[in-house]
Amino acid sequence: MKARYLLDVNALVGLLWDVHSLHARSHAWFEREKPEVFGCVFTELSFLRVSMADKTIAASFADASQILDNFTISLGSRYHFIEKLPPAKILQMHPSSGQKQVSDWYLCELAKAHGLRLATLDAGIKHASAFLIASP
Numbered sequence: 001m002k003a004r005y006l007l008d009v010n011a012l013v014g015l016l017w018d019v020h021s022l023h024a025r026s027h028a029w030f031e032r033e034k035p036e037v038f039g040c041v042f043t044e045l046s047f048l049r050v051s052m053a054d055k056t057i058a059a060s061f062a063d064a065s066q067i068l069d070n071f072t073i074s075l076g077s078r079y080h081f082i083e084k085l086p087p088a089k090i091l092q093m094h095p096s097s098g099q100k101q102v103s104d105w106y107l108c109e110l111a112k113a114h115g116l117r118l119a120t121l122d123a124g125i126k127h128a129s130a131f132l133i134a135s136p
Contacts, residue, residue: 003035005119006082006111008104009046011133012039014121016047016067019056022121029133037075038116040082042107044068082114104130 007015014026051057051064059067072079088106104120108127111118117131125132 002078003033004038004116005035005131006038006040006107006114006116007043008107008118008120008122009043009050010121011119012043012047012068012071013050013054013057016071017051017057017059026121026133034078035119036078036080037072038080038082038111038114039072040085040110042085042103042110046103082110085110086113101125 005011011026014020014022015030017023020026047068048061048064051059051067052061072081086109104118104122104125105127108118108125108129112129116129118125118127118129119131119133121133122130123132
């Protein structure tokens with residue numbers, strides 16, 4: 001059975017933009033694992049926002065959209081889009097240490113609800129569903 005991951009925004013950015021400092025490691029992990037990939041409107045919008053805001057990437061909306069579309073199309077049946085997202089209240093049962101963890105914990109809970117792991121480049125996410133990719 002193939003590994004199944006929801007990719008968070010930093011995993012998507014690291015994987016899809018070759019100017020990212022962890023692109024080579026992310027790409028090597030992705031090629032080795034060949035996982036089934038899950039996305040949602042939250043991760044896709046976050047990818048577009050970060051791609052446009054990051055000064056190193058500085059992508060236009062059209063360029064960021066195109067690279068994301070190319071990625072999902074290239075995966076074919078290995079890409080799955082999660083249509084229905086749970087409300088934010090799924091976080092009420094889980095303590096987080098502050099506003100910076102809200103999105104991370106939401107995505108971890110979303111991954112957990114779908115039997116997935118959240119693939120991330122963020123070593124600071126301390127949740128049972130988080131999976132650190134591209135570690136040295």
